[in-house]
Amino acid sequence: MSYFQKVMLPRIIFTIASALVILAYFTNIPDLRAISSELTSWGVVIATVAVAIGTFSLLRVHWDKVSKRSKGYSYSAWTIFVMLATIVIGQAFGLNSPAYGFIFNYWYGPLYSAVYCLIAAYSLSAAYRGFRIKNVASVVLTLAFLLIMLNEAPVVGISWPIFGPLATWINRVPLASGMRVVLIGGAIGLLALVVRIMSGREKTPLGIGGET
Amino acid sequence: MIASGRTFQFAFLLLSLGVLFVLLRMGMKGKTFSLRKLPVFDSMDQAVGRATETGRPVMFNLGTYPGSEGTPEAINAYAYLGHVSRLCARYGTRLIATCFSVPAFVVMQGVVRESFAAEGKSDKYVAEDVMYLSDQAGAWGAAVWGIMERDRIAAHFFFDPMVAMALGVLETAQRVGAIQFSGSAYMWRLSDMAVTSDYLLVGEEIYAGAAYLTKEPSQMAVIVGQDIIKWISIAMTLVGALVFAAGSDAVLKLIVL
Numbered sequence: 001m002s003y004f005q006k007v008m009l010p011r012i013i014f015t016i017a018s019a020l021v022i023l024a025y026f027t028n029i030p031d032l033r034a035i036s037s038e039l040t041s042w043g044v045v046i047a048t049v050a051v052a053i054g055t056f057s058l059l060r061v062h063w064d065k066v067s068k069r070s071k072g073y074s075y076s077a078w079t080i081f082v083m084l085a086t087i088v089i090g091q092a093f094g095l096n097s098p099a100y101g102f103i104f105n106y107w108y109g110p111l112y113s114a115v116y117c118l119i120a121a122y123s124l125s126a127a128y129r130g131f132r133i134k135n136v137a138s139v140v141l142t143l144a145f146l147l148i149m150l151n152e153a154p155v156v157g158i159s160w161p162i163f164g165p166l167a168t169w170i171n172r173v174p175l176a177s178g179m180r181v182v183l184i185g186g187a188i189g190l191l192a193l194v195v196r197i198m199s200g201r202e203k204t205p206l207g208i209g210g211e212t
Numbered sequence: 213m214i215a216s217g218r219t220f221q222f223a224f225l226l227l228s229l230g231v232l233f234v235l236l237r238m239g240m241k242g243k244t245f246s247l248r249k250l251p252v253f254d255s256m257d258q259a260v261g262r263a264t265e266t267g268r269p270v271m272f273n274l275g276t277y278p279g280s281e282g283t284p285e286a287i288n289a290y291a292y293l294g295h296v297s298r299l300c301a302r303y304g305t306r307l308i309a310t311c312f313s314v315p316a317f318v319v320m321q322g323v324v325r326e327s328f329a330a331e332g333k334s335d336k337y338v339a340e341d342v343m344y345l346s347d348q349a350g351a352w353g354a355a356v357w358g359i360m361e362r363d364r365i366a367a368h369f370f371f372d373p374m375v376a377m378a379l380g381v382l383e384t385a386q387r388v389g390a391i392q393f394s395g396s397a398y399m400w401r402l403s404d405m406a407v408t409s410d411y412l413l414v415g416e417e418i419y420a421g422a423a424y425l426t427k428e429p430s431q432m433a434v435i436v437g438q439d440i441i442k443w444i445s446i447a448m449t450l451v452g453a454l455v456f457a458a459g460s461d462a463v464l465k466l467i468v469l
Contacts, residue, residue, distance in 0.1 A: 022225070025215075026214060026215060026218050026221070026222040026225075027214055027215055028213070028214075028215045028216075043282075047278065047315075050278070050313075050314035050315050051314065051347075053314050053315075053318065054314035054317070054344055054347065057314065057317065057344050058344065061340060061343070064340070111350070112348070112350040112351075115350040115351075115353060115354045115377070115380075116350060118380055119376070119377070119379055119380055122379045122383040125383060126379060126382075126404060126407045126408055127407070129386075129407050129408070130403070130406070130407035179399050182397070182398070182399055182402070182414060182415040183398075183399070183415075184442075184445060185397075185415035185416035185417075185442065186397030186398065186415045186416060188228070188416055188438050188441050189284075189397060189415070189416035189418065189419025189420060189438060190284045190397070190419065191225075191228050191229065191232060191438075192232055192419055192420075192423070192434045192435070192437060193284050193287060193419050193422075194284075195229065195232040195236060195434060195437075196236075196423060196431060196434055197287070199233075199236055199430070201236075201423075201426075201428065201430055201434070202287070202291065202422070202423075202431075204287070204290035204291045204294045204323055205282075205287045205319065
């Protein structure tokens, strides 16, 4: 692949597409808005193609493992079997069929819920680490957390109404200010990134290795 | 021609782009800017070095949802992946990179392969170690936890952790004793990262960091441009607050122009 195809062409496409979408947002020219809308919908097409690529990639990786009898190849064989079975059943009986529903309701659903349940335990251990009082900042963090949490408990909200306004103030003033700082900073950083890509300084989105 | 209520926004966008392009031009012409040293990036080197010494792998996870692989967050993550890949290639350390978005997977494969090639270590590039695991957060999370536990990773890099399983991934990396780097420009998952990571990049730091790592004068100049726009924004906010407190809504009217 030539340098033009690999670097210049994506840069040109990125610059033109970005400029069109940005101009469509700031102006009220109907044609420009139609083009912008069309460009945005192309994302859906790309995502659909991506599913096919993903399927082939998954098949290739696991087939390689099975054919080479790599460590844990039996899991790869099972993955391929389940994937193909799901595709075949979906195609043969339809997406609303009991057979296809069985896979989702009795295999996928319970497995997904089981994995999700672990997040509760992880939240506890993360909270323990986060609210250990080591310095002034952690004292402030813990107090704010306690105030917000106590306010969420109905009995506290009714018995001590002072928690309500305090918790609301924490949410609306310090928390909202902090969030806006991060968002505004992020937006400025985003502009800088656009400039770096347009000028060809940033090439990693094209799958070209990083610089050190 | 300009949509109603967006004139000021458009003018500010043009001003910001102007500042950035001028600084970029200055950088490209050779003007150098000194930036304060950011310890987090030296620590990335040390974390990969530690992984090399202990013979354990480095893991890079991209938490971008399918359909969001072109977001600025993800694009920055590719830049960090490039840096980490080059370090791993240089030190001969195994790098495991995963994601749960196919387009991101294709880009990640390219970044890691090219980074190994840039270090003259193409033969050390292992295609199987760049993985697309699933497009379902639960399945992806479970697979990543398993890899972390089995391979006892020594360093973990996690960017754009939008996925619901992010906390589980971060906590598992903590449990296996990995040095952890994470970053996001959004508030989403920031608290999870703050309590579990050794090094955290927040907001604009994540964008500035990707440029900082290149050490190129032009990219450094863009970071300076970022700071100038930030100062302009702070000044506007202060003036707006003062004018509004004084009883005038002139600034408010200007913003919604």
